[in-house]
Structures are given as C-alpha cells and as structure tokens.
Amino acid sequence: MSDDIRQQQFSLEAEQVVLGCLMQSQRPFADVEPLLGKGDVFYRQQHATIYRALLELRDRQEPTDPITLAAHLLGTGDLNKVGGATYLHECMALAPIDAQAGHFARKVAQFAALRFLEREGLRIARVAQTAHHEEADAILDQARSWLAELTVSTVNRTDALWQDAAARTLTDMGEIADAPDEPVGIPTGLHDVDEVLEGLRPGQLTLVAARPRVGKSVLLLNVAQHASFKLGKRVVFFSLEMSEPEVVTRMFSAGTSVPLTRIRLAKQLTDEDWTKLGRYVGDTDAAPLHIDPSPKAGLAHIRATTKRIAEEHGGVDLVLVDYLQLMPPANPRQSREQQVSELSRGLKLFAKEIGAPVIAACQLNRGPEQRADKKPQLGDLRESGSLEQDGDQVILLHREDADNPDSPKAGECDLIIAKNRHGRQDTITVAAQLHLSRFVSTAIV
Incomplete structure (x- = not known):
C-alpha cells in the first residue's frame, strides 16, 4: 500500500x-x-x-x-x-x-x-x-x-463490586425460586441424570467419556435432540467423527423407533416406516439445531461457527462436540498431552465465553480393559489429567454387554457421574437401546 x-x-x-x-x-x-x-x-x-x-x-x-x-x-x-x-x-x-x-x-x-x-x-x-x-x-x-x-x-470491565454482584445473584436466585420446579440448567432428557446434575448449566463443561462403541455419540445426540426438538433450545452439534447423514439417520431412529439398520438400508423400510419418518421430519422441521460435520473442526473453528450462529439468532443455548481427541491441535509440535490439555482448557474457557453449556465426548484409555469389572475411572481419561481438572461434570459410560454379551445386565448402561462440581456423585442405570440409537431412563422404559 x-x-x-x-x-x-x-x-x-x-x-x-x-x-x-x-x-x-x-x-x-x-x-x-x-x-x-x-x-x-x-x-x-x-x-x-x-x-x-x-x-x-x-x-x-x-x-x-x-x-x-x-x-x-x-x-x-x-x-x-x-x-x-x-x-x-x-x-x-x-x-x-x-x-x-x-x-x-x-x-x-x-x-x-x-x-x-x-x-x-x-x-x-x-x-x-x-x-x-x-x-x-x-x-x-x-x-x-x-x-x-x-x-x-x-470491552467493559470484568470486575464487579460485591454490592452489585450480591444484588444480581439474589435476583437470579429469586427467579429460580419463582420458576416451575425444573432443573436449573438444560435437562438432558434422562430424568435420573437431571436430578443429580440439576441440568446442564451455562458456562460449564461436561465430559462424556467411554471406550469405543459404548455409546458416547448416542448420548450426545440424544441430549441434542431433547434440548432442540422438545425444549426449543438453539443447539450446535459438531461431529468430527460422523458425517451429516450418519448424524441425521441416528436421530431419525431415536425419534421414530424405526431400527437404524432399516434406515441405513432404505429399501427395507415399510410404508409405516416412511410415514413415521415423514411425520417426524414435519414435527421437527423448525427445530433450532445446527449440525456441523467438519472432520477438522478445531477450537478456532468451533468458536467462530458458534459465535456466528449466536450473532445471527440472538444466542446459543448448548454446544456439543463429538469428540475431543479428534479436534486438530493449534500447535502440532506439542506433545499429545499438551495438545489435549490445551483443547480441554480451551473448551472450558469457550463455555464461559459464550455463556452456554458445552458437552464434549472423550475417549478413555485401555485402563478399564485391564480391570476385572471393566468399570472406567476418572484416571482413565485418555492422554491428559487436565480433562479431569477442566470438566465441571464427568460422566463415564459403562456397558457390561460391550465385553460380555451374555451379561445379566445386557441392554443396560451405567452412567457413572464421577465428577460433579456442584452436587453429588452417583451411578445412573439406563436402558441402552442402541439399535434405535438412544438411551432411555429405566423408570419409563
């Protein structure tokens, strides 16, 4: 110039x-x-x-x-x-x-x-x-x-005088007290889980961790469907593992009870199946759900996309990332532990920045496979102890029939709430209807 x-x-x-x-x-x-x-x-x-x-x-x-x-x-x-x-x-x-x-x-x-x-x-x-x-x-x-x-x-100053902070907090508490008897945050759709977590709270990072093929993606999809289709929340789902058709067909199956195998092989669908699918699409047509299937969605991409959607629609209520270890690092020269640490810390800061809950699926290491009961523990979070530190809630998934199809608990999944910054730890058993790409509270099965 x-x-x-x-x-x-x-x-x-x-x-x-x-x-x-x-x-x-x-x-x-x-x-x-x-x-x-x-x-x-x-x-x-x-x-x-x-x-x-x-x-x-x-x-x-x-x-x-x-x-x-x-x-x-x-x-x-x-x-x-x-x-x-x-x-x-x-x-x-x-x-x-x-x-x-x-x-x-x-x-x-x-x-x-x-x-x-x-x-x-x-x-x-x-x-x-x-x-x-x-x-x-x-x-x-x-x-x-x-x-x-x-x-x-x-930007506006970020500090607050105690007098102002206390007054705002009392106002928020009053609104919660006067509101209907519902979870404080966004419900997951699994009643027993919501009772423990009190919903997914703005600014918090929730990690859903398991070994492969246990159901991490299914749980995230179910939460996205419930929040967007039933509650009308604006949801952004980043799928680094599945393509757009894979995400949508799983949601079809969970929402219509048409088996996923029949949906994948569309020629096997009956007239009744087509009717169910058509009705489901019509009923959810206005749902504020955004699906981003980019396989290279790094932290900067997730931040930029979410902010753009928030600016276009006046905010975002929930962000889901499937899954963290597939996110490309900002610095490929760092060790894998440093990369994962930066990603988890980045997601936590991002949750606070946008003022919405963020859920990220995580891969566990092989620790559970080396134990007799195969149950996962917090220490199994793969590649970085910062995951445990950054997550406000950590939910570990365990299915006995993943290792033993003849298990007496076949068809069930334990959601082990191993960390809950604002409440108790617990283990919730839900029905694993994976042929329909969904988990269901056992109380309403």
Missing part, C-alpha cells in the same frame, strides 16, 4: 497524553490499565518502558510524578533510553489537567489492534502463498486461531 494512501496506525500524542495523565495522578490507572495491560499496545518502545515503570511505582505505593519516575528509570538504566527527564516533563505538559485518560488509552489500544490485524494479515498471506491446496482447511483453522487472539481492549 502506497504511503499516500496508507494511514499511520498509531498516535504518538495519545500515548504521550496517557503517560502525562498518569504522572499527574494515580487515579487514572483504574481506567487505563484494563485497556493497556502491561504496555504491549504502545507503538513506541520508550512509551511502553515509561508505562511499565509507572506501574511499578504504583504497585510500590510510591508517587508517579516525573521527578520520582526519572529517579526510578535512572536506577534501572532506562532514563536515557526513554529520552531523559526532559521528555517525561514534555509528556506531562501535553496532558491537560482535566484530560480523560481512558479516552486516550482506548485510542492507543484501538491503533494497536489495527497493527495486530495488519501483521497477522501479512502472516496469513505469506502462509497461503506457499501452501499446498490440500492444506487449505488446516490453514483456515490456524488463521481463525491467530485472529481469535485479537482483543481490542475496549
């Missing part, structure tokens, strides 16, 4: 005024620190050095006037680097007595965001120019991850 078109993405005056305001009084720190952070947003390095020195003086409860500041910078060997004591006085002189430090700090942060965007844009362009066409999906996901780091520090 030519110099006559390209605008300067910085304001030296705004940077100087902010520093001058902080030298006049310590009061503006409360307004500018959430915007300026540790000073990386300053265009001139000398301004970042001055700002950090001011923070050090403030933290030590010392004055921040130019004389004290100059003495501090002299002691650290930085005084000449920032322009000497004369430059400090110049910055202070530029700041009017009634200057709004927060206004100028916001300007500094906005310019920094534009520079970041320009830098990352060039970075993405360089990668794209040398990439093979088969790498396009991976590069798109990486680009989303880089841009997700862009945070213009113009």
Whole structure:
C-alpha cells in the first residue's frame, strides 16, 4: 500500500497524553490499565518502558510524578533510553489537567489492534502463498486461531463490586425460586441424570467419556435432540467423527423407533416406516439445531461457527462436540498431552465465553480393559489429567454387554457421574437401546 494512501496506525500524542495523565495522578490507572495491560499496545518502545515503570511505582505505593519516575528509570538504566527527564516533563505538559485518560488509552489500544490485524494479515498471506491446496482447511483453522487472539481492549470491565454482584445473584436466585420446579440448567432428557446434575448449566463443561462403541455419540445426540426438538433450545452439534447423514439417520431412529439398520438400508423400510419418518421430519422441521460435520473442526473453528450462529439468532443455548481427541491441535509440535490439555482448557474457557453449556465426548484409555469389572475411572481419561481438572461434570459410560454379551445386565448402561462440581456423585442405570440409537431412563422404559 502506497504511503499516500496508507494511514499511520498509531498516535504518538495519545500515548504521550496517557503517560502525562498518569504522572499527574494515580487515579487514572483504574481506567487505563484494563485497556493497556502491561504496555504491549504502545507503538513506541520508550512509551511502553515509561508505562511499565509507572506501574511499578504504583504497585510500590510510591508517587508517579516525573521527578520520582526519572529517579526510578535512572536506577534501572532506562532514563536515557526513554529520552531523559526532559521528555517525561514534555509528556506531562501535553496532558491537560482535566484530560480523560481512558479516552486516550482506548485510542492507543484501538491503533494497536489495527497493527495486530495488519501483521497477522501479512502472516496469513505469506502462509497461503506457499501452501499446498490440500492444506487449505488446516490453514483456515490456524488463521481463525491467530485472529481469535485479537482483543481490542475496549470491552467493559470484568470486575464487579460485591454490592452489585450480591444484588444480581439474589435476583437470579429469586427467579429460580419463582420458576416451575425444573432443573436449573438444560435437562438432558434422562430424568435420573437431571436430578443429580440439576441440568446442564451455562458456562460449564461436561465430559462424556467411554471406550469405543459404548455409546458416547448416542448420548450426545440424544441430549441434542431433547434440548432442540422438545425444549426449543438453539443447539450446535459438531461431529468430527460422523458425517451429516450418519448424524441425521441416528436421530431419525431415536425419534421414530424405526431400527437404524432399516434406515441405513432404505429399501427395507415399510410404508409405516416412511410415514413415521415423514411425520417426524414435519414435527421437527423448525427445530433450532445446527449440525456441523467438519472432520477438522478445531477450537478456532468451533468458536467462530458458534459465535456466528449466536450473532445471527440472538444466542446459543448448548454446544456439543463429538469428540475431543479428534479436534486438530493449534500447535502440532506439542506433545499429545499438551495438545489435549490445551483443547480441554480451551473448551472450558469457550463455555464461559459464550455463556452456554458445552458437552464434549472423550475417549478413555485401555485402563478399564485391564480391570476385572471393566468399570472406567476418572484416571482413565485418555492422554491428559487436565480433562479431569477442566470438566465441571464427568460422566463415564459403562456397558457390561460391550465385553460380555451374555451379561445379566445386557441392554443396560451405567452412567457413572464421577465428577460433579456442584452436587453429588452417583451411578445412573439406563436402558441402552442402541439399535434405535438412544438411551432411555429405566423408570419409563
């Protein structure tokens, strides 16, 4: 871009005024620190050095006037680097007595965001120019991850005074007390599970873990169907393992009681089956369920897709990911344990960010196979102990007939609630009607 078109993405005056305001009084720190952070947003390095020195003086409860500041910078060997004591006085002189430090700090942060965007844009362009066409999906996901780091520090402050936090909490408690006698969060559709978990709560991460072919995907699909089709909640289902037709046919079977094998082999469907399917599609036609079958849905993709849906429809109520270990890592060079740790932590932070419950299926290691009873434990969470740490609830699935078809508990599945941050642990037995792609509470079978 030519110099006559390209605008300067910085304001030296705004940077100087902010520093001058902080030298006049310590009061503006409360307004500018959430915007300026540790000073990386300053265009001139000398301004970042001055700002950090001011923070050090403030933290030590010392004055921040130019004389004290100059003495501090002299002691650290930085005084000449920032322009000497004369430059400090110049910055202070530029700041009017009634200057709004927060206004100028916001300007500094906005310019920094534009520079970041320009830098990352060039970075993405360089990668794209040398990439093979088969790498396009991976590069798109990486680009989303880089841009997700862009945070213009113009957001509302995140802290809350006790008085305000207590008042809001009491209001929320009053609404819950006056509401019908239902779970606090979104019900899963399994009555006994909802009694223990009190529903799926906003901002929480629930992990559903099991060995292969036990029913992780089935449980997530059932929860998605119940929340969207019966409760009208806006649900986003990310399926990294199954294609769109596989997801839909399983939901068909669970919703119509037509065996999945007949649905897969459509020629075996009877006229009655077709009628059931047609009626079911008609009844659920307006359901706010979004299915994303991308096999390479990384954290950045999940975040971007969910936010887009939320913006288009005024929010998202529930997000499901099937399953975590299939998500591509942001940094392929890390160890697998580090990758899984970052993914689980990312999903937890994402749940808080969007204010909705997130459920992620997880693979267990071979630990259960080495025990006589084959029952899974929290320690079996595959590849990373951070899964146990990040999950607000952890539900382990165990079917005896998965290993022993002649088991007296054939047709049943134990949902072991091994971690429940806000309630008790328990084991709930449900009917495993896997030929219909569903679990059903034994009380209503």
